[in-house]
Amino acid sequence: MQEKSSPILSNIEKNQDYNKKFDEIFNQALEFVKSTLNQPEIHYRDRLNAALKILEIGILSQQKPFNFTGVASDSLSKSQETEAIILNPDYVQIDNFLSGEDYQKLLNLTLANQNNFFPSEVMNDASKYRQSYILLPEHFAEFHELLSQKILTARPDVMQQLKMSMFLVAYLEMQITAHLHGGYYKIHQDVDAGKASNRRLTYVYYFYQEPKSFYGGDLRLYQTKIQGNQAIIQERFTQIEPRNNSIIFFDSRCKHEVLSVYCPSQQFTEGRFTINGWIHQ
Secondary structure (H helix, E strand, O other), rough: OOOOOOHHHHHHHHHHHHHHHHHHHHHHHHHHHHHOOOOOOOOOOHHHHHOOOOOOOOHOOOOOOOOOOOOHHHHHOHHHHOEEEEEEEEOOOOOOOOOHHHHHHHHHHHOOOHHHOOOOOOOOOOOOOOEOOOOOOHHHHHHHHHHHHHHHHHHHHHHHHHHOOOOOOOEEEEEEEEEOOOEEEEEOOOOOOOOOOOEEEEEEEEEEOOOOOOEEOOEEEHHHHHHHHOEEEEEHHHEOOOOOEEEEEEEOOOOOEEEEEEOOOOOOHHHEEEEEEEEEE
């Protein structure tokens, strides 16, 4: 009499075989991506994003399992699109985010790049809506890599605290922003229908000269009602002081603003600096 194989054992063997084949294909893909990182003909941003993909995969492989969401906005049902969602003004703040040595190096680098900052812009080019100055990543490449690693490492715990579903990172935006005397950013949302449509998590790392020579510049985070394509401010808000060498994270859909900065000396070196950006799905 022929002995029948156990269906449970058969499924286990199939899963093991599948996992082995997947690992082989994944490792081949990973090696291909790694081989592109040092090719100068590939744009700096593309090489950086490839490196971030490798870093993200490595970090997540060391974390406990999460519930992932990969549902695109255009695939949501009509009922989901019209159902109102209330986002509370919640955030996570981590103090002493950089070592003292790295913090000082970053500050020195930022001050040395004063002439490379340019006035910030907004999509609608509205006058008197925002007053600040931007430094692009190519001027702080070393810290772009360091901050990206630390942000992606902190992300799983941050998203659990914010009760947000995990997602696979498409890429990470980053810039240095200087708010000088009179600087501000009126109420806005980091998500729009264009290139910023896939922003999911906003982060802001604060740094400045000690002793602090400015006041103001708090970030006000508003409870926000999301319904369809509308984001409506509610009554509640949280006001966050820009603590030196700390980073905050919050849902990119929450409306927020940067209150006016007052710096009596009006010197660039004594301004309010941030490394800020967005993690895209």
